[in-house]
Amino acid sequence: MINRSNIPTAVFSMSFIFLLLSCNSNKTNAHSHDGSSSHSHSAEDAHGTHDNYFGDYSLHDDKFGTKTEVTVKGNERKMVTNSLPNHETGTFPRKGNPNTISAQNITYTFPVTPKYTGKSKWVREPGVALNGIKFEPGTAEVVMCETGENFRVEALQNVINLGLDFNHAHVQPTGAYHYHGTPTSLINEQDTDEDLMHIGFAHDGFPMYYSKSGKYKPSYTLISGDREGEDCSYENPMEKMDISVGGHHDGTYTSDFEYVAGSGDLDECNGITIEGRYMYLVTNEFPYVSRCLMGEFDDSKMGGPPPGGRPPRGEHPPNGRRPNIRQ
Numbered sequence: 001m002i003n004r005s006n007i008p009t010a011v012f013s014m015s016f017i018f019l020l021l022s023c024n025s026n027k028t029n030a031h032s033h034d035g036s037s038s039h040s041h042s043a044e045d046a047h048g049t050h051d052n053y054f055g056d057y058s059l060h061d062d063k064f065g066t067k068t069e070v071t072v073k074g075n076e077r078k079m080v081t082n083s084l085p086n087h088e089t090g091t092f093p094r095k096g097n098p099n100t101i102s103a104q105n106i107t108y109t110f111p112v113t114p115k116y117t118g119k120s121k122w123v124r125e126p127g128v129a130l131n132g133i134k135f136e137p138g139t140a141e142v143v144m145c146e147t148g149e150n151f152r153v154e155a156l157q158n159v160i161n162l163g164l165d166f167n168h169a170h171v172q173p174t175g176a177y178h179y180h181g182t183p184t185s186l187i188n189e190q191d192t193d194e195d196l197m198h199i200g201f202a203h204d205g206f207p208m209y210y211s212k213s214g215k216y217k218p219s220y221t222l223i224s225g226d227r228e229g230e231d232c233s234y235e236n237p238m239e240k241m242d243i244s245v246g247g248h249h250d251g252t253y254t255s256d257f258e259y260v261a262g263s264g265d266l267d268e269c270n271g272i273t274i275e276g277r278y279m280y281l282v283t284n285e286f287p288y289v290s291r292c293l294m295g296e297f298d299d300s301k302m303g304g305p306p307p308g309g310r311p312p313r314g315e316h317p318p319n320g321r322r323p324n325i326r327q
Contacts, residue, residue: 068132081132087185090165097163102175114205120292127202137289149229151253155180181288204295217264
């Protein structure tokens with residue numbers, strides 16, 4: 001958990017944010033991501049979205065079966081969803097993922113007025129897209145070595161096929177379709193002339209955005225040097241394979257990355273403060289989707305920590321397991 005200081009307190013009404021973000025202005029947006037300095041982007045970057053998703057809204061799609069209802073009352077944003085995507089997906093089951101997409105029955109609640117703490121806290125499921133599909137950037141897959149090293153596998157890599165489709169998504173054994181990275185089809189469906197697109201809500205209540213230009217850069221870099229580990233293997237209920245982990249850190253594993261404050265535009269939770277308003281960015285580069293949150297949230301509802309082995313850098317130490325995503 002990382003403490004920060006001198007970051008503007010971002011406690012605000014989400015309806016107020018929408019009005020501010022959607023107004024046309026040529027003002028400069030001063031913002032910070034390391035608490036020590038600020039710089040600017042044009043306010044054009046922070047314009048509104050195609051519709052006002054900060055109030056009540058419904059997403060019903062007969063073609064895909066999507067049913068998502070969101071209501072706002074007091075300080076609670078309530079989302080009731082069957083978690084069926086409102087866009088094209090890959091065909092499931094598929095190689096690397098034997099599961100079939102099925103309707104869920106899920107109710108999410110988010111605070112309308114988030115409370116920024118400045119302290120990052122690991123979370124497995126950082127938020128939910130506007131269509132009711134959850135974001136879960138990490139995986140349950142671990143390469144284990146006889147010499148004691150464990151390496152958590154990233155979803156977006158080329159060593160182990162996890163059956164991701166063109167939306168950087170696949171299906172859990174429960175039938176829940178979920179995003180590990182940029183939700184390509186959702187972004188195409190929501191596309192407007194603005195660079196910043198509102199695509200979801202984090203569980204602490206802060207909004208999640210995607211920048212079409214990719215101008216907001218994460219502050220994670222690949223570690224120099226080579227990995228260590230011998231006689232390593234990966235196993236799931238369908239197969240077991242020997243894995244060579246030697247060589248440079250290339251992004252295959254979460255521990256290949258480290259957070260370097262100030263090396264990009266975004267903080268360790270892939271967030272940024274613009275004119276006192278905090279938000280998370282989904283990016284095309286690691287960590288893709290935030291692995292932690294900077295606001296208050298009820299972590300008892302966010303699922304357990306990552307499964308056994310050495311915790312990836314910046315993630316919560318493991319003390320339990322969850323089902324392999326391909327079981």
